[in-house]
């Protein structure tokens with residue numbers, strides 16, 4: 001091994017140590033955040049872990065980790081040992097932790113092929129009669145950052161589930177040899193868990209209604225008969241694993257009684273929601289802009305104006321036209337309640353509020369609102385943001401970048417020779433390739449990046465707070481890894497590449513930024529495709 005490659009190996013080794021330590025810090029913060037009553041008990045552990053991270057990051061010259069760790073440490077030092085965590089400080093710590101987690105998730109390290117495994121930690125289990133198919137699936141799933149394991153018999157599967165509950169299990173109906181033995185194993189497994197594990201069943205031999213019913217009764221979410229290829233299975237697995245990481249609902253509460261508002265905040269936060277509380281109705285416009293709520297709870301009677309009047313003002317803004325509004329009041333007169341709802345409200349809860357009722361109402365309203373919103377802003381094939389919404393997000397991010405004086409990058413991706421994929425393998429396989437790239441991007445980019453389907457086989461990515469060189473490294477790494485992914489087409493496999501153009505925001509308009517990214521993409525195509533070009537500023 002020459003000097004250079006030895007150095008590189010060492011660098012990778014140390015980089016891993018820093019990112020592992022960053023994970024420890026994030027996990028400790030999670031503990032503090034989840035159980036605020038016990039936060040003080042974890043304060044010193046949190047401080048020690050962060051201190052260690054800063055020392056490692058400085059020693060191994062990982063600047064962004066060192067900076068984020070240092071900021072976090074300074075904030076922890078303001079937290080008196082043994083005392084409760086002050087709310088203002090908690091918010092600041094949350095911001096610092098988000099910055100740290102962005103450094104941790106940003107995969108600019110050369111060895112980043114391992115990175116997604118760190119945060120997709122819940123496993124997917126595979127119990128198939130065909131072991132070769134199982135191994136092929138695992139290889140594919142690992143590409144998408146899943147942790148997957150295959151099992152040879154029912155006992156091994158049961159043991160693994162007892163040790164670590166999986167996100168989903170893919171199982172053959174006759175896993176174990178005899179007819180329906182796979183279903184029987186799952187029935188026993190589910191009895192041991194309070195909440196059922198989502199199961200994907202498949203069968204080559206039996207698609208009868210009796211078998212389907214039995215499968216569905218023990219948590220079978222899908223039933224593939226005849227069995228399908230790995231590409232389709234991975235898409236299904238993605239659906240069930242994604243469903244487990246639902247974003248918390250963002251709820252805005254306007255109540256002039258500070259005590260009532262505080263109570264609501266506690267109830268909502270306990271239910272895992274993100275709450276923003278205001279007590280002055282005149283703050284509503286500002287709160288809508290700043291917080292972008294998904295659900296709004298309004299007190300009916302406040303000094304100076306009523307909840308109904310506020311609801312009408314909210315509804316006058318296009319963006320909040322369909323956000324669910326729930327009224328709170330001691331009003332028991334049903335005709336008055338109906339009148340209030342006719343003026344822009346969706347639901348009515350009477351005080352004193354029953355927390356269970358409140359949370360159930362928010363969940364119901366929120367779920368519906370999200371699916372309606374998804375129809376408007378998402379592309380139906382890939383689930384990514386559609387063209388219009390991507391541009392809207394780009395405008396928003398430009399405003400934010402200007403306010404915060406942060407860098408911003410915009411990337412355009414276009415699959416190479418995609419027409420040939422369609423012509424050779426057919427349109428459905430072409431669609432599958434589009435979905436696999438979309439899953440790949442979702443998996444490999446940060447949560448704060450926005451991914452859109454810009455056109456047919458074109459994708460757009462907005463990378464907030466990202467320097468051009470970092471954007472290029474990240475996209476180059478994604479490009480390399482994606483080109484290695486074996487795309488299944490029946491018994492055959494093939495590879496697909498993409499070209500990419502990136503433009504760094506240079507105080508220009510979104511239109512100019514898109515044009516520069518598009519020209520850079522065109523240069524990548526001209527250079528022979530399968531490469532990333534950074535536009536001049």
Ligand SMILES: Nc1nc2c(ncn2[C@@H]2O[C@H](COP(=O)(O)OP(=O)(O)OP(=O)(O)O)[C@@H](O)[C@H]2O)c(=O)[nH]1
Nearest residue numbers: 414415416417418419420422427428430431456457
């Ligand atoms: N399967 C599928 N194909 C699509 C979809 N949208 C666009 N396409 C196809 O994408 C192909 C794009 O082809 P071209 O614009 O010629 O580009 P290309 O073959 O990718 O070649 P280069 O971009 O020059 O590397 C066309 O054949 C379109 O029909 C879609 O939603 N699904």
